[in-house]
Amino acid sequence: MSELNNIALKILENGKGILAADESTGTMTKRLESVNVPSTPENRLLFRETLFSASSMTECIGGVILYDETIKQNTSKKNKIPELISNVGSIPGIKVDTGAKVLAGSPEEKITEGLDGLRERLKEYYKLGARFTKWRGVYSITKDYPSKLSIQANAHALARYSALVQECNMVPIVEPEVLMDGDHTAKDCYEKTSEVIKKCFEELILHQIDLKGIILKPNMILAGNKSKEKLSNDEVAKLTLDCLKNSVPSEIPGIAFLSGGQSEIEATKNLDLINKHNNTNFIMSYSYGRALQQSALKFWSKDTNNLVGTQKVFNHRAKMNTLAAQGKWSKDLEN
Numbered sequence: 187m188s189e190l191n192n193i194a195l196k197i198l199e200n201g202k203g204i205l206a207a208d209e210s211t212g213t214m215t216k217r218l219e220s221v222n223v224p225s226t227p228e229n230r231l232l233f234r235e236t237l238f239s240a241s242s243m244t245e246c247i248g249g250v251i252l253y254d255e256t257i258k259q260n261t262s263k264k265n266k267i268p269e270l271i272s273n274v275g276s277i278p279g280i281k282v283d284t285g286a287k288v289l290a291g292s293p294e295e296k297i298t299e300g301l302d303g304l305r306e307r308l309k310e311y312y313k314l315g316a317r318f319t320k321w322r323g324v325y326s327i328t329k330d331y332p333s334k335l336s337i338q339a340n341a342h343a344l345a346r347y348s349a350l351v352q353e354c355n356m357v358p359i360v361e362p363e364v365l366m367d368g369d370h371t372a373k374d375c376y377e378k379t380s381e382v383i384k385k386c387f388e389e390l391i392l393h394q395i396d397l398k399g400i401i402l403k404p405n406m407i408l409a410g411n412k413s414k415e416k417l418s419n420d421e422v423a424k425l426t427l428d429c430l431k432n433s434v435p436s437e438i439p440g441i442a443f444l445s446g447g448q449s450e451i452e453a454t455k456n457l458d459l460i461n462k463h464n465n466t467n468f469i470m471s472y473s474y475g476r477a478l479q480q481s482a483l484k485f486w487s488k489d490t491n492n493l494v495g496t497q498k499v500f501n502h503r504a505k506m507n508t509l510a511a512q513g514k515w516s517k518d519l520e521n
């Protein structure tokens with residue numbers, strides 16, 4: 187088994203998933219301000235350190251995606267953040283893209299930047315303890331979009347990123363996120379997601395990526411959040427499985443979904459049904475940001491000294507999602 191395959195499998199073994207705590211300072215500021223907590227480096231660190239020291243980390247969280255600021259911060263006990271994460275048996279990872287910018291040639295769409303100087307940044311992150319990375323391409327669905335240009339350009343960037351990451355002996359998370367914003371149908375989401383994922387793999391293969399050493403982080407197949415269409419969770423699970431079965435090469439060790447604005451319970455329930463119906467050989471787990479942190483953040487914001495209480499709330503969500511990643515979740519476990 188290759189070293190990269192080994193890392194990918196270790197991150198996702200036994201129902202473990204990924205905590206996406208890699209919000210940029212801008213996004214984290216919005217999240218903190220929405221619960222009336224000032225966004226200082228100290229507060230960002232305190233909230234994140236609280237989650238990374240929670241007891242569920244060892245059993246449930248195989249990897250944590252960090253942001254540049256956090257990977258360089260020290261804990262209150264003067265340990266490095268990546269050490270704190272590896273000491274509890276999880277693997278530190280790092281977001282390496284520098285964000286989605288206007289796509290020249292199709293200005294209503296986005297292209298993710300961050301390739302310049304990436305080889306050098308990767309070496310630095312490896313030294314800091316990172317063993318996997320993340321890059322997110324983002325696509326909207328409208329009558330005209332995503333355009334062929336955005337599908338091609340983002341796939342190319344994801345492949346060049348992945349090649350540099352594997353060259354540096356880390357596992358790239360390949361995240362093509364087809365957004366749920368809009369009034370599109372689930373069928374539109376299915377078709378566009380298939381097209382986006384197929385193009386990503388075409389480029390990954392062209393760039394000589396070891397497919398056994400990546401993790402795919404896709405969206406689930408959902409109707410747009412402004413659509414009148416109401417899908418059952420079972421339908422979401424079946425469409426998602428069908429779409430991935432037809433667009434993802436079988437060598438991939440695992441798939442870790444993003445939550446993309448679903449509520450915590452929806453994200454857990456859909457993941458559980460995906461696993462209950464899973465007729466593929468892929469591990470199907472989670473790499474959630476909001477759907478793992480939302481209620482913990484809300485709880486913490488009411489009393490930022492109550493770290494144990496905050497960890498309890500986080501532990502519960504992490505456990506529910508790890509059960510869902512094995513198809514063992516049920517609603518009554520939420521109480």
Ligand code: 13P
Pocket residue numbers: 206322361444445446447473474475476477
């Ligand atoms: P959400 O689960 O909140 O969508 O975040 C996942 C992520 O990492 C987006 O890039």
